[in-house]
Amino acid sequence: MQPLKRVHSRTVVLPLTNVDTDQIIPARFLTTTTREGLGRQLFSDWRYRADGTQNADFVLNRPEARGCEVLVAGRNFGCGSSREHAPWALLDYGIRAVISTEIADIFRGNALKNGLLPVTVDESIAAWLLAHPGASVTVDLESASLALPTGVSVAFQIDAFARHCLLHGIDQLGYLRGKLPEIERYESMHASS
């Protein structure tokens, strides 16, 4: 995995709460056996009309959304299914950080393992971001802070271990396999369960 230090980008704003993973990537696209190429189906039912044409009203289809790497959304982003296809689709599309007041547990874990930054902010920062689509922001992983174009910079909570892994491009499986002696010791002490 490539080390990740910061994301600097304009924002695209999806002002909805409880955006679930079925919206991020509908189940009918989960019949894939790889993790690549899901960006085309990101938010499929909102991006495309029933006849397959683009829905010009949807935020990601507006010209100013092109190239935006930071998605700002309402509370409880990524709720629902555990499908890792959701962060895969966002990343494949080009989104590298998601900002909300609350991000669902499983989605957050999946995002962190793939280099998609989940950033939770308080209501006042979220309100500012929701009201200023297209703002240029910097999500700095090294300092765990979000800088707004107003000069305001706020810290965000991110698990120290996940941050360390992302900053140094460390694969968590490699770390876990380093614990195999402890795992074997545990197994020998707990033969039955």
Add this chain to the structure above:
Amino acid sequence: MTASTLFEKVWQAHEVVPETADAPAVLYIDLHLVHEVTSPQAFSALRSLQLPVRRPDRTLATMDHSTPTLSDQVFGRVPIKVDAAAKQVRQLEQNAAEFGVELFGLKDARRGIVHVISPELGASRPGMTIVCGDSHTSTHGAFGALAFGIGSTEVGHVLATQCLLQRKPKTFAVNVEGRLTAGVTAKDLILAIIGRVGVSGGTGHVFEYRGSTIRALSMEERMTVCNMSIEAGARAGMIAPDEITFDYLKGRPRAPAGRDWDLAFERWTLLKSDADAAFDRCVDIDAAAIEPMITYGTNPGMVVPITAAIPDSAGDAVADKALGYMGFHGGDAMLGKPVNTVFIGSCTNGRLTDLQAAATVLKGRKVAAGVHLLIVPGSQQVKRDAEAAGLADIFKTAGADWRESGCSMCLGMNGDTVAAGQYSLSTSNRNFEGRQGAGARTLLASPLTAAASAVRGRITDPRELM
């Protein structure tokens, strides 16, 4: 020793390495359930690293999400209609064979929805840690197990090491007291809990369902409750094991027997929260006040008693969008709204007792003209049991469509879908936009409400037909 909760006891017993400020815990996983949709990428990761599945004996695979429910496709008399799904089925067959993982394949008599078959086998047991690449893994918490859904990267971690890196969640007591009234089921109870706590109220927490109402529930009902913990945002939901749990498990194929049973029983009886254990949060629910519940919007928290009206959204953009999608208006009564499709099944309500409940309403009655009632057993075992008990005949006589087991219409990826704009009254767990097919409008309710509404062709209070 300080008092601890059920969750904390199970967590602590599985800490290979405890968490620190700098690193998450290494948590041991007793049972890893695998299915065809979220595992291919994990097996690919193992293959590219040339790693074996470390504990195939703690791994059980089946296929349920993308599998067809029409007999001819299941048993190979005709090709599987959804081509990509057929590929996933073949991929899991190959992966299981190559990595030595036990697989209940498409034609296996033990196949079914992963969260139905593992309890049925006696493989889900008190005090275990159980994971699966599926958020409804919380179902197994009904046995006093710590069971939760994981992503595909984590599926790879468990396959390779039998462990996960996890931060310890907080605890949340859901206290339910009193008796559920006639016509009110475990599904109504969990929908009422979600309505109260909210769809993100449980984020970062593990629920423990407690109180006299929970103690009185059967294992199947407890599974229905724990199943939808994730719909309130909780990481998992647990219920302390008791005589009802032990009676359910005894004699099941993979439950311990003889002296092993006695030893296990001794351990299991200790699995409960200490009387003075503290929870980070709690909520109190009055079971007697709960009515049959039904959702009206596009997440499971948008739920009302079936006799109530849809809340006025009062210009709230999110609520307006949900009602717009559903074609509903604030102030509308739920009773009497037309339904096009009724789905009875899923890991929430696809067990024998759910089908028995539906049969009590459907017996001697007919499905309303123009309504498609699809009844899909949660496993092949449930199917055989339902056929032996005469339930399937009741369903078919009523005009229902009776299928092979699988996730089916809970999520539109296996050929069983609801057409755009149509109303589907479903016993499944998610009413998200497009969940049952692009443009489909889903209303979640109990098997009793589903059966009653199928008979009338309109949303019907099941108490009118009981």
